[in-house]
Amino acid sequence: MVPLHYYLVLSAILFACGVTGFLIKRNIITIFMSIELMLNAVNLSFVAFAARWHVLSGQVFVFFVMVVAAAETAVGLAIIIAVYRTRETLNVDQANLLKL
Amino acid sequence: MFHLILFSVFAVIAVAGALNLLIQRHPISSALSLIVVMGSLAVEYLLLGAEFVAAIQVIIYAGAIMVLFVFVIMLLNAGVEERTKGSKVAFILGFPAMLAIGLLVAWVLVRAPNVGSVNIGAMYGPPKAIGWLLFHDFLLPFEVTSVLVLIAIMGAVVLASPVRSRFSKPQPEAESRQAFKVAAARDAAHEETISSRRSS
Numbered sequence: 001m002v003p004l005h006y007y008l009v010l011s012a013i014l015f016a017c018g019v020t021g022f023l024i025k026r027n028i029i030t031i032f033m034s035i036e037l038m039l040n041a042v043n044l045s046f047v048a049f050a051a052r053w054h055v056l057s058g059q060v061f062v063f064f065v066m067v068v069a070a071a072e073t074a075v076g077l078a079i080i081i082a083v084y085r086t087r088e089t090l091n092v093d094q095a096n097l098l099k100l
Numbered sequence: 101m102f103h104l105i106l107f108s109v110f111a112v113i114a115v116a117g118a119l120n121l122l123i124q125r126h127p128i129s130s131a132l133s134l135i136v137v138m139g140s141l142a143v144e145y146l147l148l149g150a151e152f153v154a155a156i157q158v159i160i161y162a163g164a165i166m167v168l169f170v171f172v173i174m175l176l177n178a179g180v181e182e183r184t185k186g187s188k189v190a191f192i193l194g195f196p197a198m199l200a201i202g203l204l205v206a207w208v209l210v211r212a213p214n215v216g217s218v219n220i221g222a223m224y225g226p227p228k229a230i231g232w233l234l235f236h237d238f239l240l241p242f243e244v245t246s247v248l249v250l251i252a253i254m255g256a257v258v259l260a261s262p263v264r265s266r267f268s269k270p271q272p273e274a275e276s277r278q279a280f281k282v283a284a285a286r287d288a289a290h291e292e293t294i295s296s297r298r299s300s
Contacts, residue, residue: 001103001104001218001219001220002103002104002107002147002217002219003216003217003218004105004216004217004218005209005212005220006111006266007107007144007148008209009206009210010111010114010115010144010207011201011295012202012205012206012209013115013118013185014114014118014137015114016198016202017115017118017119017121018118019262020122020198021121021122023194024122025181026132026181026182026183027127027178028131028171029127029172029178030121030127030170030174030181031130031168032169033121033127033130033131033134033169034121035133036134036161036165036294037118037121037137040137040138040161041143043153043157044141044144044145047144047145047148047150047153048148048218050148050225051148051149051150051218052217052218053217054171056134056225056229056230056233057237057238059150059152059153059225060148060188060230060233060237060238062158063152063153063230063234064238064241064245066156066161067159067245067248067249068245068248069161069165070160070164070165070249070252070266071248071249071251071252071286072252073165073168074168074216074253074255074256075252075254075255075256075259076257077169077258077260078256078258078260080176080257081170081175081176081246081259081260082236082259082260084176085219090176090178090181091181091182094132096224099141
């Protein structure tokens with residue numbers, strides 16, 4: 001028997017790690033992986049709440065989140081390839097054409 | 101008790117993997133630690149009784165998505181990320197603010213009454229029940245999702261395919277200009293010979 005808090009705190013820690021990676025990382029692929037980490041943290045709290053309240057809809061939502069994450073990854077990595085082709089770098093600090 | 105021990109072990113593994121993702125400087129190391137996080141989260145789902153979710157976590161996330169990531173890292177030959185000077189504001193305000201928010205969330209969650217607890221085996225999420233729900237209550241979202249995936253496939257193909265003739269194609273254009281000049285010169289010479297023949 002595990003209190004629901006534990007799952008939620010674990011989910012919050014993973015989400016915070018994802019946000020930190022999104023902010024401090026400079027490689028565009030690693031930033032993308034941080035987004036995946038955040039999605040995983042949200043999935044964990046979905047499943048924990050589904051188990052707590054005995055409702056299967058939470059698990060169906062996790063399925064939808066995974067499908068959207070897969071679509072997002074496919075398009076995002078294609079964008080990364082296109083960016084690399086034009087700018088020859090993966091560093092987000094060097095993609096600063098719109099900066100004053 | 102057994103549930104708590106398993107939960108703690110895999111929670112520690114997941115958090116260690118997430119921290120390793122932040123610490124490592126090479127994208128491949130980050131990708132591998134993200135796979136560790138996803139695998140331990142799959143075990144957490146199994147502990148919660150979500151068999152179907154655990155299976156698709158391993159198949160889709162740890163299988164398909166991470167293979168895509170590793171493939172792109174290899175394709176672009178991504179090296180160790182270089183250090184650049186970040187914004188000072190992020191270091192002065194960002195990290196204490198994030199720590200404060202994390203502590204606040206944890207405090208609220210721990211202090212909240214009546215949240216209850218989850219038992220191992222109390223909930224059962226077999227593929228059959230999920231499928232029934234997916235094709236009865238969530239039929240419209242499911243179909244919309246298929247359209248979304250189709251658009252994502254086409255978008256990925258269009259974005260990742262080589263650039264065609266829109267922005268930069270100087271070489272063939274120059275060649276065609278050259279060919280046009282040659283043809284024009286040849287025509288002029290031809291005209292000249294015709295006119296000289298006529299005049300003579």
